[in-house]
Amino acid sequence: MTTSVRTQTPRQRPPRGAAPRLGALVEKALGGPLPLRLRAWDGSEYGPGGGPVVVLRSRRALRRLLWEPGELGLAEAYVTGEIDVEGDLAQGLRLMWRAAREGALHPPKLGLGDRAGALASAARLGALGPRPPVPASRARLSGALHSTTRDRAAISHHYDLSNDFYRLLLDETMAYSCGYWAEGTADPEDGDTAEAGRLAQRAKLELICRKLDLGPGSRLLDIGCGWGSLTLYAAAEHGVKVTAVTLAAEQAAHVAAEVAARGLGELVDVECRHWRDITGGGYDAVATVEMGEHVGDAEYPQFTAALHGLVRPGGRVFVQQMSRGSVAPGGGAFIETYIAPDMHMRPLGETIGLLEGADLEVVSVQSLREHYVRTVGVWHRTLEERWAEFTALLGEETARVWRLYLVGGALAFAEGRMGVDQIVCVRRAADGASGLPADPVRWYTVGGTDTGNAGFTAGGPDTGDAA
Template identity: 75%
Template sequence: MTSTAPVEAPGAAHRLTALAEDFLGGPLPVRLRAWDGSESGPADAPVVVLRSRRALRRLLWQPGELGLAQAYVTGELDIEGDLAQGLRTVWAAQRERGLRPPRLGPADRTRALAAAARLGVLGPRPAAPAAQARLRGRLHSRSRDRAAISHHYDLSNDFYGLLLDETMAYSCGYWTSEDPGHGPADAQRAKLELICRKLDLRPGSRLLDIGCGWGSLTLHAAEHHGAVVTAVTLAAEQAAYVRERVAERGLAERVTVVCQDYRDIDGGDYDAVSSVEMGEHVGDAEYPAFAAALHRLVRPRGRVLVQQMSRGAGNPGGGPFIEAYIAPDMHMRPLGETVALLERARLEVRHTESLREHYARTIRAWHRTLEDRWASFVRLTGEETARVWRLYLVGGALAFEEGRMGVDQILSVRPGPGGDSAMPLTPHRWYEGLDRP
């Protein structure tokens, strides 16, 4: 008589792999390791670790990018090893093999729920992580914009002091050298100098810096070009920081720091206006009024420089993760649409320059700093917020590297009577010596 041993039920990873491949219509590009220790998938692929059934419960309630992000920032889901390589593999599979979550019919949903029940995944909706933004009020009202800016920029000056270099510039740098000794601070100083040259700043020039951040451009323009600067920010911690730096450097006669909404800026006749990575926060419907304000605030023949991130026409927002955790309500559009909006406001666009590869390199430098100082970030903000920023920086660098996002400097002028622009015939002087410290 032959005895038959009982057949052991497959582990959670095997069940999940079979279910996912069935729904996606192709093999998973990653290897799964489940909470019960089981593993399934290609042996040489990045390993996605499901530490808890709660990770899958989040995906049932919130399918897609946001559910995955919630599971990652809470530590319920992880990627073993190089997070960037894991994300690169998944996005490559989506792009090259067309893996996309299908539209599930009633029968598919029933089957998925039955599988979830067998795995013990069903349950009440998990609470959103504490780091997720919770904004209220009308989109891009003054109070909501103030809350959105506060969520991101008032995280604390200590946090950004850990993350950024000594310039405290939280925007794309301009990398002029491949030398290993050429670091983030060099790239930021080159960017600041390039902006000042494009704006033709000279001693006594009146500059309006809208969305001044921690004052990197304001301080550089006042200190190195003798400009008289009005620096505007909505973030109270930024305003306090810039005022301290102004006092330390003896620039009080040249710099005024104002904590207010750009819509409330009075006056005009500035020689130059800058807006460095602030336009993304304005909103789609509000951008025409923002562009009109730029025209109103600058004098005839004065220059306006907008440095702004962009996305393809099919993905105009910041994306569910960025909008939920990093920059709520942000809106990006293709470069051409922004140029058109500036032109409709009667600004003449004279020069655009893509810095996409520069941003990939800038963000990778920030990510290295985050990892090198991981324990300090966790002590300062808690592990959940540190994991939010790890995901943000890794994903952001890849988005610029792969061309899913861009960033551009757009230089405009408000023409004078008869169309006079006072612009140079060639821009070569802007770039001379930028590779020197």
């Protein structure tokens, strides 16, 4: 008779440290494996290797997420430095979005027992405690939504940050909107250069002038003129008479100083006022470049009616505006809290419907979504290359806000969750005529002399071409 001896496999001990315990907790909440590696404050790690590493520098990061779960809490932990990312931040965000989009993460319905267990784990990890202070860079607005006072505060939060900051981030055009990367613009493997970005911005300004049929003596209303890139270009290069309107005091001061320095005082008037307070009319063209996102949802019909009333019959209206996908959230909690408070984006089709509802005929729509990926890429590259200057100017926290904004924004445009479009409208004349050229492709390439604007060739504003 033989006896068998059963050998027992020693029980494998679970990995020690905060990161494995936290990782297991997060995976249970997400319903799937972590797509990124975690490193906790005690040096322990958990999750897949070979990619970016999320570093939790203190227990305060967990406490912040308990008080503010989701995107906003994660963003605030990042901008305060409680969470950091070693490696490519964009790749880390991309992996998280991909895991969610492809269905790898399916958050389960957690029962009372699950929640109690999670709370006990949080207590063992030292995450319980008072709510961490709100970061100083967070927007603080009061008053009725889209009242003149609140709109001024919202615009000031973003655009009055510092003219020195925007000079550092942007090129000399001070164009803070999507550039136009015309065919032939270099796209080296190591990324677009600041000079390529400058050419893309000049190409965008020229394209707008052509789409609006601007020439010497034309009257242009530039609503939300920013730092005057379109205003100054139209006046200096095409002899246009421009009324530039902005609600940001820093922007108005900058544009006025540039007008004086360039000797354009006879062509340009600068007004610091709300769009609802614009008076007059009969303009040959009205432009609004990435300003409509700040108007508000309920207020947009009034805005489109104002566009119709400000342009003369037979004149053109140009709208360059961000959009969101039909099921995408738009800017999201972080951008709408830290960058552009009270902003509202809608799908492109809804904006077109609102313009048509104001009796403006939409005659051209051009997507620049992928152009924005490259535009934001140049800004982000500048931020990283001159990081010490930005932190000295703004402080570490605000610089990190902008890093997260630029990286996350570029990814949203790359993946189609956000878009940006150029929309050209006409206010038809009494006989129904639009005044458009028979072949609008000439907006992009017109026979004549090379203008030096990243792929454009044109004969200039006095060639007699309709656009």
